[in-house]
Amino acid sequence: MKSIKGALFLLVVLFAHGVRADEYRFNAGDVIRVSVWREDGLEREEVILPDGSISFPLVGIVVAKSKSAPELEREIAQKLEPFIPGPVVTVELVDARGNIVYVLGEVNNPGAFQISKPTTVMQALSQAGGFTPYAGTGRIKVLREDATGQSVHPFNYKHVAVGEDLESNIQLQAGDVIVVPGGSLF
Structure with missing residues (x-):
């Protein structure tokens, strides 16, 4: 049952x-x-x-x-x-335990998120509750591992939010890790 x-x-x-x-x-x-x-x-x-x-x-x-x-x-x-x-x-x-992406760093609700449909970086950041005041939103990285090894995809939230560099808002794959670093004070 x-x-x-x-x-x-x-x-x-x-x-x-x-x-x-x-x-x-x-x-x-x-x-x-x-x-x-x-x-x-x-x-x-x-x-x-x-x-x-x-x-x-x-x-x-x-x-x-x-x-x-x-x-x-x-x-x-x-x-x-x-x-x-x-x-x-x-x-x-x-x-569906396999469709998981991870959002780490300066977001309000970091963790593992199950995705059940095509999801972009912006959508995953939204699921993580947005940024903390200390987020380095211009230096976000998406880490992806595949058969050829690990790759890094840069993502600049500031650009995408104003309609620039939209191709960096990639569709996520199972196992992707979004890293939102702390912002620079200088």
Whole structure:
């Protein structure tokens, strides 16, 4: 019963944020439930591993990261076909733990924020409650890690707020860290 309430709550949150359940893209850390109709032994909850994969019986390792539920259902069904004729696979998002961005430094409410739809730097700063009086708003950095390593994306709030340098207001990805340094006294 608890997991059904959790899944319903998650669907309500996704709907309220304008994200259809079939549009959500899985991330490392998300918890999903995979089941095969009429195959009781083929139902389990899986945490998507840091490399973006899950392991499922008869199928082996499957990459789930960046896929929607329908895409993952099709892939698992295709791989089950040699063992089960016409498998009906269902993939459900149980807990969206993987869509987290972090806002640190001189903001009113620093911390980890779950994002359920495309979110920009400005939107995340708003979720963090805006700046403290000591924020160095012209020297904000977005730290991003991907397969090639870590990159730094400069963000100048003062410019973006007046409509300049809008391309620096990038769409955030899961795991991004926004660092708002203290301001300079001189």
